[in-house]
Amino acid sequence: MERELALEVVRVTELAALASAPWMGRGDKINADDAATSAMRAMFDSVSITGTVVIGEGEMDEAPMLYIGEKLGNRQGPEVDVAVDPLEGTALVANGLNNALSVIAIANKGNLLHAPDMYMEKLAVGPALAGKLSLLDPVDVTLLKAAEILNKKVADLTVMVLDRERHQNLIQTLRDVGVRIKFLSDGDVAGAIAPAFPETGIDLYVGSGGAPEGVLAAAALKCLGGEFQGRLIPEDHSQFQRCIEMGISDPLKVLTMEDLVGNEDVIFAATGVTDGEFLGGVRYLPNQQAETHSMVMRAKTRTIRFIRTIHYLPNKPFLKQ
Numbered sequence: 212m213e214r215e216l217a218l219e220v221v222r223v224t225e226l227a228a229l230a231s232a233p234w235m236g237r238g239d240k241i242n243a244d245d246a247a248t249s250a251m252r253a254m255f256d257s258v259s260i261t262g263t264v265v266i267g268e269g270e271m272d273e274a275p276m277l278y279i280g281e282k283l284g285n286r287q288g289p290e291v292d293v294a295v296d297p298l299e300g301t302a303l304v305a306n307g308l309n310n311a312l313s314v315i316a317i318a319n320k321g322n323l324l325h326a327p328d329m330y331m332e333k334l335a336v337g338p339a340l341a342g343k344l345s346l347l348d349p350v351d352v353t354l355l356k357a358a359e360i361l362n363k364k365v366a367d368l369t370v371m372v373l374d375r376e377r378h379q380n381l382i383q384t385l386r387d388v389g390v391r392i393k394f395l396s397d398g399d400v401a402g403a404i405a406p407a408f409p410e411t412g413i414d415l416y417v418g419s420g421g422a423p424e425g426v427l428a429a430a431a432l433k434c435l436g437g438e439f440q441g442r443l444i445p446e447d448h449s450q451f452q453r454c455i456e457m458g459i460s461d462p463l464k465v466l467t468m469e470d471l472v473g474n475e476d477v478i479f480a481a482t483g484v485t486d487g488e489f490l491g492g493v494r495y496l497p498n499q500q501a502e503t504h505s506m507v508m509r510a511k512t513r514t515i516r517f518i519r520t521i522h523y524l525p526n527k528p529f530l531k532q
Contacts (some may be wrong), residue, residue: 216288219258220315221480221507221518227251227297227313228482228503229522230530232493235485236307243304247297247313247484252276252283253529260284265323266294266316266423279325292323294427300398304484310398311484311492316430322473323430324466325457326422330444331466333425335403335416341438346465350381350417351388357415365389371402372418381418401487403428407435411488419444429471431479434508435515441466476511490517499524 230250234243248268255262262283268274283293293315298304300311316323334346334353343360344353358365366389372378374394385392393413395402399420405413422443429439443462445451454462464470482505483490491504505518524530 213289216259216317217478217480217507217509217516220317220478221482221505223251223254223258224313224315224480224482225503225505225520225522226254226527226529228484228493228505229501229524229527231298231304231311231313231484232495232501235304235492238305240301240305244298244301248274248277250529251295251297251313251315255283256285258284259288260293260317261286261288261290262293262317263291263320264295265292265325266296266426268295268297269328290320291317292320293317294323294423294430296400296424296427298484299400299424299427300484302397307485308396309485309492310395310401310487312398312401312481312487312490313484314400314427314431314481315479316427316472317478318430318473319475322475322477324426324459324471326426326471327443327450327453327457327459329422329446329450329453330419331422331425332419332442332444333403333416333428334440335406335428335432336414336438337406337408338436340406340415341436344438346440346442350384353415353417354385354388354390361414363414366391368414369393369412371395371405371413371416373397373399373402373420375418378418385417398487399424400427400431400481401489403439404431404435404437405488407432407437408489413488425466426471427479429468430477430510431481431508433468433472433477433510434479434513436513438468439471441471476509478507478509480507481505496521
């Protein structure tokens with residue numbers, strides 16, 4: 212993939228963020244998501260790729276656009292897999308909370324996992340712990356290993372986890388071990404990426420969340436030098452068979468970075484919709500302007516760019532004014 216593609220992709224996440232930002236705090240996550248999806252889909256027509264959605268808004272009969280299998284781009288560039296979440300954290304925007312993002316990952320064709328829409332057990336860490344922990348270990352053992360590697364007291368570790376009823380036993384274990392816990396109400400991708408940024412103060416991300424979001428997080432962590440491990444949690448026979456149909460021969464195996472995002476180049480872009488751990492949200496300025504904060508990364512070079520952009524909104528034809 213050409214490096215110029217990275218800047219083309221971030222223009223797509225910027226527009227999706229701008230489209231959904233007006234819905235912040237208005238209690239309407241459906242319209243917020245629809246706005247981001249429509250803007251992202253329209254902007255993709257100008258991107259120089261021959262792309263296919265492998266992670267998107269759902270199956271063709273579930274989503275009118277950005278559905279799995281949909282073709283994207285102007286068909287004048289490389290054949291690539293595309294994973295998108297136009298608005299990662301719809302409830303966050305609806306409720307005016309932090310950490311909502313618009314995100315995209317792109318890799319050469321055949322590299323991104325076709326992740327089924329189900330839960331995935333997750334372990335995400337930054338560069339200092341990459342390759343040194345295992346999802347197969349009990350979480351208390353993982354925490355002890357992490358503390359030793361980081362030369363920290365266990366009580367000084369900070370672990371991020373989604374605040375969910377299904378995590379009740381996990382949260383109790385974290386409390387019994389004595390680590391600090393930072394809860395997320397939503398925003399699975401942002402949470403999994405957070406350990407790779409020292410300024411967040413997050414050491415590990417644990418728990419279960421959506422499998423498609425796991426692939427997006429793995430793409431980001433590959434660019435950042437971190438690590439993501441996942442294991443699908445099929446809840447019944449039909450979900451197990453769904454994994455088989457999507458090419459996952461052993462649905463219960465621990466999925467490595469190579470399983471999730473391949474061993475070639477990956478581009479990841481994200482734009483903040485609301486303020487978050489490592490990106491600012493959309494800010495409205497005088498004179499019909501808005502400011503976005505984005506990052507775009509490439510695994511091949513490990514280059515991380517943070518981009519602050521001022522947009523003149525009347526010149527954005529894909530935004531519904």
